[in-house]
Amino acid sequence: MPVAYTIQPTYAIDDATLLETDLTICTLLVLIGSGTFSYAVLAPNTRKFLALKSYSYQPKTLAVADLEMIEQIFDADKLLFTAFKEVLLAFDSPDSTLVPEPLFAGQLKKDYLHTAHLERMQEAVLTDSLPDLGMVNVYATDKDILGFLRKEFSSDRVVHAHSALLKSYKQDRDIMFSDGVVFIEVQQQQFALTIYAAGKLLLQQQLPYRSGLDIVYYIVNSLRQLELTELQAKIKLGGALTKDSQVYQELNRFLPRLDWVNKPEGFLYIGKMNEVPAHHFHNLYALALCV
Incomplete structure (x- = not known):
């Protein structure tokens, strides 16, 4: 039936x-x-x-x-x-x-x-x-x-x-930022990760996550492989997130330069x-x- x-x-x-x-x-x-x-x-x-x-x-x-x-x-x-x-x-x-x-x-x-x-x-x-x-x-x-x-x-x-x-x-003018900008588009159980530096597209992929800490790990690991640092790169968030959400709070603990698209x-x-x-x-x- x-x-x-x-x-x-x-x-x-x-x-x-x-x-x-x-x-x-x-x-x-x-x-x-x-x-x-x-x-x-x-x-x-x-x-x-x-x-x-x-x-x-x-x-x-x-x-x-x-x-x-x-x-x-x-x-x-x-x-x-x-x-x-x-x-x-x-x-x-x-x-x-x-x-x-x-x-x-x-x-x-x-x-x-x-x-x-x-x-x-x-x-x-x-x-x-x-x-x-x-x-x-x-x-x-x-x-x-x-x-x-x-x-x-x-x-x-x-x-x-x-x-x-x-x-x-x-x-977005921030793609010209020499220390890198990371765009995160958060959806259900997955997110799109896109990284630019000095106007050049370096990476784009879609990844699964269970918590904001998973997203932090992928961001930090990807930036370091590209010889950039999470302490200097700008992180710009898209999707149905709020500052009160658990995902945002976990990102905010480790990524000092958070902003919104x-x-x-x-x-x-x-x-x-x-x-x-x-x-x-x-x-x-x-x-x-x-x-």
């Missing part, structure tokens, strides 16, 4: 602007992560975010279970069936690797990926070109989930969440979004830079 789930959004932010706007001229930005499904509505003509909604559920080891949860979200959220002008699908999957553009050959994309990550059942291997960095992001996501979302949205626009993060970090520049946000800390939903807002 199939299990019935009651799906409710963890966050839902909008105002009267949404009802007053013709959504068929708008862009829907969809972000799928481990146990999360989020989206934002963007009006391209005004570059204004009109709404966002985020769902959370217990991550499963079987992709079929994740697909069942996403199907339940579609059953519960009728806004997803709006005929948006454009839909961008983004996957926050752990299996990704950056390849220098001069060395990239499309027919070898699986080889690049599987040098760093194990091959998974039912995977679809995709690429994002990042000409500003001279890189190609090669990544994998579940083939069935990708197929379902492409069919429901009639969209072939797909990116990896890390590609959007790199575009947003480029706006800001929402991407060049966009407008409705009042309710500006009431939420700027680092929340940073990875979702960053998708607008890929449109």
Whole structure:
């Protein structure tokens, strides 16, 4: 007997602007992560975010279970069936690797990926070109989930969440800091770690964690391998963190230069979004830079 789930959004932010706007001229930005499904509505003509909604559920080891949860979200959220002008699908999957553009050959994309990550059942291997960095992001996501979302949205626009993060970090002047800047995007049970020094991208990877001490370890170890130090590097946090959270408190014990990331520049946000800390939903807002 199939299990019935009651799906409710963890966050839902909008105002009267949404009802007053013709959504068929708008862009829907969809972000799928481990146990999360989020989206934002963007009006391209005004570059204004009109709404966002985020769902959370217990991550499963079987992709079929994740697909069942996403199907339940579609059953519960009728806004997803709006005929948006454009839909961008983004996957926050752990299996990704950056390849220098001069060395990239499309027919070898699986080889690049599987040098760093194990091959998974039912995977679809995709690429994002990042000409500003001279890189190609090669990544994998579940083939069935990708197929379902492409069919429901009639969209072939797909990116990896890390590609959007790199575009947003480029706006941050701190990447020029010679002692290094570490960007941390914290999600459920995993986080994206990105390190720059003097404007150069040195590292980007996604890692699991159980506590803030795990994140501290990865930051310190990565910085020292790059001949940088956690005492001098700036650490900028994104994700649903607060100063009262256990993760933040543990980071603050060992990392003296903590700060928050800001929402991407060049966009407008409705009042309710500006009431939420700027680092929340940073990875979702960053998708607008890929449109």
